[in-house]
Amino acid sequence: MGTLKKPLWSVILACSLPMFMVALDNLVVTTALRTMAVDLDASTEDLQWFVNAYVLSFACLLLTGAALGDRFGRRRVFVTGIALFTLASIGCGLAGGSDQLILMRALQGLGAAAVMPLSLTLLAEEVPEEKRGLALGLWSAVSGTAVAFGPVVGGAVVDGLDWQWIFWINVPVCLVAIPLALSVLRESSLTGTRLDLPGMLLATAGLLAVVWAIVNGEEEGWSSGPVLSAFTGGAVLLALFVLWERRAAQPLLPLSFYRERAFVLSNLVSASMYFGVFGSIFLLAQFFQVAPVRTPLEAGVLTLAWTLMPMFVAPVAGALTDRVGGGRLMALGLFLQAAGLAWINLVATADTPYARMVGAMVVAGIGMGLVFAPTAAVVLGAVGPRHRGKASGANSTVREIGGALGTAILSSVFMRYGDDRTAQGFVDGMKPGIWIGVAVVLAGALCALAIPRPAATAPAPAPEDREPDRAPGPALR
Known part of the structure; x- marks a missing residue:
C-alpha cells in the first residue's frame, strides 16, 4: 500500500459519488410506482418488476463484478459500470412501455453490480491504513445518505416533475463521476488472475433463483410450486458452487474466508x-x-x-x-x-x-x-x-x-x-x-x-x- 497522493476528500468523493447513485436507485422507484402505473398503463406485476428487475441483476452479479475488476482492472471495470448504469438510466427515461423499462432496469442493476463492490475496494487501495477508518466512515455516510434521500427524491420528482426525472438525474452525476474517477483513482488489478467462469455461472444462477423466490414469495405464495422450485433449484446450484470452489485453482469466492x-x-x-x-x-x-x-x-x-x-x-x-x-x-x-x-x-x-x-x-x-x-x-x-x-x-x-x-x-x-x-x-x-x-x-x-x-x-x-x-x-x- 502506497501513501495517499491525492487529497483524501477527492478520493472519497471519486469512490462514493457513483456508489451514491446506484444506492439511490435501489429505493427511489418505489415512491413513483403509482404514477408510473398510470402513465405506462402498467399492471401490478409490471410494477413489481420495475423494482425486482434491478434487485435481481444487482444482487446476483455483485461477485462477478468484483471478479471482473480483479481480472481486468478495478478502475476500468468501475468506470465501465458507471457508464453502463447511466446509459441504462437514459433508456429508463426514454422507455415508452413496461417491457422496455423492465429491461433497462435490469441493465441498471448490471452496471450497479460493478460499481458497488469496487467502490469499497478502490477506496481501501487508495487510503493509507491509518486513515482507512475515517475514510470508510465518510464512505458509509454517503451510502446512508442515499438511503435517506431515496424516498425524498422519488417523492419530490413525482410531486413536481414527470417520473422519468428519477432516472434523468443520474446523467449529470455520471458526467462528474467518470472524469473524477479517471483523474483521482489509480488502476489496480491482481496479476495472473483467471476468471472462474464455472463459479460465476453457478453463483449467478443460484443467487438468481433464490432472490427470485424471495421477491416473488408474497405474490406467488411462499408454498407455491414456482417459489419452492426456485428455492430448491437455487440451493442445489449454490451447493454445486461450493463444491466447485473447493477444487478451483482461483476460486470466485475463496472458502477460506469462512x-x-x-x-x-x-x-x-x-x-x-x-x-x-x-x-x-x-x-x-x-x-x-x-x-x-x-x-x-x-x-x-x-x-x-x-x-x-x-x-x-x-x-x-x-x-x-x-x-x-x-x-x-x-x-x-x-x-x-x-x-x-x-x-x-x-x-x-x-x-x-x-x-x-x-x-x-x-x-x-x-x-x-x-x-x-x-x-x-x-x-x-x-x-x-x-x-x-x-x-x-x-x-x-x-x-x-x-x-x-x-x-x-x-x-x-x-x-x-x-x-x-x-x-x-x-x-x-x-x-x-x-x-x-x-x-x-x-x-x-x-x-x-x-x-x-x-x-x-x-x-x-x-x-x-x-x-x-x-x-x-x-x-x-
Missing part, C-alpha cells in the same frame, strides 16, 4: 441490519402516507429523522473502529436500531402525532450509522489485501439478499394481518411485521458481540497476499 469468524459474523450482521432497515423503511414510508394522508414527498421528508443520522454518525464510528473494536460498535448500533423499531411499534396508531415517533427514528438512525463503517472495516480486515474485492462483493451480496428478504417477509406479514385501505388496517399489519424486524436485528446484535478484536483475528498474510496488488508498471531502466 474460516475467519470475524468475516462470517460481520456478514450475518450486515444481513440482519439490512433485513430490519429495508423492511421497516418500506413499511414506514407508506405508513406516513396513510396515517394521516400525506403526499409521497411529505412522507419521504418525515423519514429523514431516521435516515439522515448515518451521515453524522458513520464518520465518527469509522474513526473509532480501530480503537473500540468493530464488533462492539456494530452490537451497540443494532441494539439501538432494535430499540428504535420497538419504540415505533409501541407508539404507532392510526393517528399518532409525528412528535411521538421522531425520537424513536433518531435512535434507530444512530444505530444504523454505527454499523455501516465498522462492518466494512472488519470485512476488509478479515482477508488479505489481494482479496478485498472478493470480500466486498460477498458482503454486498449478503446485504442485498438481506434487504430483499426483509422487504418480502415484512410485506407478507403485513398482508397477513392488515391492509393498506385504512390507517388502522395499515397499523394492524405493520406492527407484527416490525416485531419480526426487531427480532432479526437483535439476533444480529448477538452475532456482533461475538466478533473478536482485530489483533486476535487478523489472518496471517499468505504468500500471495504479500505480493503487490497493483498491476505492474513499466520497469525502470
Whole structure:
C-alpha cells in the first residue's frame, strides 16, 4: 500500500459519488410506482418488476463484478459500470412501455453490480491504513445518505416533475463521476488472475433463483410450486458452487474466508441490519402516507429523522473502529436500531402525532450509522489485501439478499394481518411485521458481540497476499 497522493476528500468523493447513485436507485422507484402505473398503463406485476428487475441483476452479479475488476482492472471495470448504469438510466427515461423499462432496469442493476463492490475496494487501495477508518466512515455516510434521500427524491420528482426525472438525474452525476474517477483513482488489478467462469455461472444462477423466490414469495405464495422450485433449484446450484470452489485453482469466492469468524459474523450482521432497515423503511414510508394522508414527498421528508443520522454518525464510528473494536460498535448500533423499531411499534396508531415517533427514528438512525463503517472495516480486515474485492462483493451480496428478504417477509406479514385501505388496517399489519424486524436485528446484535478484536483475528498474510496488488508498471531502466 502506497501513501495517499491525492487529497483524501477527492478520493472519497471519486469512490462514493457513483456508489451514491446506484444506492439511490435501489429505493427511489418505489415512491413513483403509482404514477408510473398510470402513465405506462402498467399492471401490478409490471410494477413489481420495475423494482425486482434491478434487485435481481444487482444482487446476483455483485461477485462477478468484483471478479471482473480483479481480472481486468478495478478502475476500468468501475468506470465501465458507471457508464453502463447511466446509459441504462437514459433508456429508463426514454422507455415508452413496461417491457422496455423492465429491461433497462435490469441493465441498471448490471452496471450497479460493478460499481458497488469496487467502490469499497478502490477506496481501501487508495487510503493509507491509518486513515482507512475515517475514510470508510465518510464512505458509509454517503451510502446512508442515499438511503435517506431515496424516498425524498422519488417523492419530490413525482410531486413536481414527470417520473422519468428519477432516472434523468443520474446523467449529470455520471458526467462528474467518470472524469473524477479517471483523474483521482489509480488502476489496480491482481496479476495472473483467471476468471472462474464455472463459479460465476453457478453463483449467478443460484443467487438468481433464490432472490427470485424471495421477491416473488408474497405474490406467488411462499408454498407455491414456482417459489419452492426456485428455492430448491437455487440451493442445489449454490451447493454445486461450493463444491466447485473447493477444487478451483482461483476460486470466485475463496472458502477460506469462512474460516475467519470475524468475516462470517460481520456478514450475518450486515444481513440482519439490512433485513430490519429495508423492511421497516418500506413499511414506514407508506405508513406516513396513510396515517394521516400525506403526499409521497411529505412522507419521504418525515423519514429523514431516521435516515439522515448515518451521515453524522458513520464518520465518527469509522474513526473509532480501530480503537473500540468493530464488533462492539456494530452490537451497540443494532441494539439501538432494535430499540428504535420497538419504540415505533409501541407508539404507532392510526393517528399518532409525528412528535411521538421522531425520537424513536433518531435512535434507530444512530444505530444504523454505527454499523455501516465498522462492518466494512472488519470485512476488509478479515482477508488479505489481494482479496478485498472478493470480500466486498460477498458482503454486498449478503446485504442485498438481506434487504430483499426483509422487504418480502415484512410485506407478507403485513398482508397477513392488515391492509393498506385504512390507517388502522395499515397499523394492524405493520406492527407484527416490525416485531419480526426487531427480532432479526437483535439476533444480529448477538452475532456482533461475538466478533473478536482485530489483533486476535487478523489472518496471517499468505504468500500471495504479500505480493503487490497493483498491476505492474513499466520497469525502470
